[in-house]
Amino acid sequence: MFTGLSAFPLTPLANDEVDFPSFIRIIERLAASGTDSITALGSTGSYAYLTNAERAKVTHLSVEHAGGIPVFIGVSALRTSQVLTNVNEAQRAGAAALLLAPMTYQPLTADDVFGLYKAVSGNTDLPIIVYDNPNTTHFTFTRELYGRIAHLPGIASIRIPGVPTCPAQARKHLQAIRAMVPSHVTIGVSGDAFAAPGLNAGCEAWYSVVGGTLPRLALRMTRLAQEGHADEATAESERLAPLWSLFTEFGGSLRVIAAIAEHLSLVQNNSLPLPIQGLNPNQRTRVAEVVKALGLAA
Amino acid sequence: MFTGLSAFPLTPLANDEVDFPSFIRIIERLAASGTDSITALGSTGSYAYLTNAERAKVTHLSVEHAGGIPVFIGVSALRTSQVLTNVNEAQRAGAAALLLAPMTYQPLTADDVFGLYKAVSGNTDLPIIVYDNPNTTHFTFTRELYGRIAHLPGIASIRIPGVPTCPAQARKHLQAIRAMVPSHVTIGVSGDAFAAPGLNAGCEAWYSVVGGTLPRLALRMTRLAQEGHADEATAESERLAPLWSLFTEFGGSLRVIAAIAEHLSLVQNNSLPLPIQGLNPNQRTRVAEVVKALGLAA
Numbered sequence: 001m002f003t004g005l006s007a008f009p010l011t012p013l014a015n016d017e018v019d020f021p022s023f024i025r026i027i028e029r030l031a032a033s034g035t036d037s038i039t040a041l042g043s044t045g046s047y048a049y050l051t052n053a054e055r056a057k058v059t060h061l062s063v064e065h066a067g068g069i070p071v072f073i074g075v076s077a078l079r080t081s082q083v084l085t086n087v088n089e090a091q092r093a094g095a096a097a098l099l100l101a102p103m104t105y106q107p108l109t110a111d112d113v114f115g116l117y118k119a120v121s122g123n124t125d126l127p128i129i130v131y132d133n134p135n136t137t138h139f140t141f142t143r144e145l146y147g148r149i150a151h152l153p154g155i156a157s158i159r160i161p162g163v164p165t166c167p168a169q170a171r172k173h174l175q176a177i178r179a180m181v182p183s184h185v186t187i188g189v190s191g192d193a194f195a196a197p198g199l200n201a202g203c204e205a206w207y208s209v210v211g212g213t214l215p216r217l218a219l220r221m222t223r224l225a226q227e228g229h230a231d232e233a234t235a236e237s238e239r240l241a242p243l244w245s246l247f248t249e250f251g252g253s254l255r256v257i258a259a260i261a262e263h264l265s266l267v268q269n270n271s272l273p274l275p276i277q278g279l280n281p282n283q284r285t286r287v288a289e290v291v292k293a294l295g296l297a298a
Numbered sequence: 299m300f301t302g303l304s305a306f307p308l309t310p311l312a313n314d315e316v317d318f319p320s321f322i323r324i325i326e327r328l329a330a331s332g333t334d335s336i337t338a339l340g341s342t343g344s345y346a347y348l349t350n351a352e353r354a355k356v357t358h359l360s361v362e363h364a365g366g367i368p369v370f371i372g373v374s375a376l377r378t379s380q381v382l383t384n385v386n387e388a389q390r391a392g393a394a395a396l397l398l399a400p401m402t403y404q405p406l407t408a409d410d411v412f413g414l415y416k417a418v419s420g421n422t423d424l425p426i427i428v429y430d431n432p433n434t435t436h437f438t439f440t441r442e443l444y445g446r447i448a449h450l451p452g453i454a455s456i457r458i459p460g461v462p463t464c465p466a467q468a469r470k471h472l473q474a475i476r477a478m479v480p481s482h483v484t485i486g487v488s489g490d491a492f493a494a495p496g497l498n499a500g501c502e503a504w505y506s507v508v509g510g511t512l513p514r515l516a517l518r519m520t521r522l523a524q525e526g527h528a529d530e531a532t533a534e535s536e537r538l539a540p541l542w543s544l545f546t547e548f549g550g551s552l553r554v555i556a557a558i559a560e561h562l563s564l565v566q567n568n569s570l571p572l573p574i575q576g577l578n579p580n581q582r583t584r585v586a587e588v589v590k591a592l593g594l595a596a
Contacts, residue, residue, distance in 0.1 A: 016378075016379055043403070043404070048376050048403035048404075049376050049377040049403070050377075051380070078346050078347050079347045079348075079571050079572065079573075080314075080571075080572040080573045081314055081571075081572070082349070102573070103403070105341070105346035105347070105401070105434050106341070106346075106434060106550065106552055106574055107433070107549055107550060108573060108574065109549065109575070111575055112573045112574055112575050113573065115572070115573055115575060116572075116573040119572070119573075135405070136403050136404060138436055251405055251407065252404060252405060254404055273377050273378075273379075274377065274378040274379065274413070274414075274417070275377075275378045275400070275406060275410045275411065275413055275414040275417075276404055276406065276410055277407070277409055277410050277413060
């Protein structure tokens, strides 16, 4: 279950409240796309900004509208007790697994983070995906900590934040992680620009921002890599370089992918939670040009 | 009102729930100490970890037990709409002012942060303290952004994250900020090791972690600097160097100040919100030695 493409949908807002009708349409579109799984309430799903009631409703709607595709639910929160509340809601909704990042406000130690995963592991029978996203959590995992956590009951996968783009270095990087992690725990790449290098180097999954909004694009690249067409997967990733460049230039993938979803009328305008403002008009023009040049609307 | 010592109390937990009786005793102790103001629900008050109900109760208890001393309330949250909810609660409780940090999960732009302060400024008549704490928010203010925000209605003070320890450099640093900020907006130093350098260089306030747990110590240093005894304030700060060193060595002030409060029986053990674990036994021994050597219990 923790292999192939996991698509991370946006949780769109309208007038600064969650736009549930648009969210349902996004989930149904993903369900129809053939993605291997859906991960709702990841960073792309703005989980950190939602109220408890909004998170609970998004959790239930995700499972209800996924047409039987496995749904993983992000349960992260700053406080362990709140994480456990989110875990209970995900269980009630019928989630297939949990995605858990070590959110920080005060910097956390390795023991704090291990304690968090241990607490969740001990309080659920659902599989857990370890969510390593230093750009948002500001926590840096070591391979040793991957190993400690991966040996806890129920740990099913680790979402790593990218790999070296050089194939030989990427394989070496993956092997070093794999040496610390039991074989039943899959390793999934994130950071969409690293998807082809990661899958080609042996990552079993791609936890994908772009897959949540442009699933066909992400599926094509995933299948190429899975079927051993490493060069074609690399070529497709290189073709998309203008998109990856926008992610870097505009401060991460979220604002760009939201602008794309707004441009394609998948969501309403101003779909991000304040204080996060969307891209400005000049930036949106650049996004529209890339959407057109790369045929992303197709 | 935004001058002198503002003491930042802990919000202690017991069995992972807010320990309201201990919190009330902390507030009453601060009220009796002669501190110029109390700032509840700052970073030291673990605001980011509390439920809405816990934050509301802490807000009301702070004002009710402060004996008329001005109480500033931290209203920060990741989402602007939640900040405005916290603002309403602080107003209802009778807070004297609001403390507002640009909390981040997704990195914020300067325009996002300006928009946040503008939204709060436009929705309250309470004075606002700008809370610049890059260690926890991971947002870096520029002097230009200080200036833009400081010109909004209601901005009363800026809490800066430390100054150079060299007196001449500290004065220059303050003057550069002051040049961007209207004269009615006070500048307050934080990072307790920088209190004496900051006050001596012209900061009008000290937003103090140590003041929330060891108010007499903080008041003595504040008054020395305010009364022009710069050398004595510096000497007192240098005497406390072993305490400042623990803050650095143990990953910030929060775990150390919580360990001191636990050691002095002001709060119960394990007073921090999980996943944040307290210091380990060896670290606590080191803290106890510094408490004894510096006479902090007096």
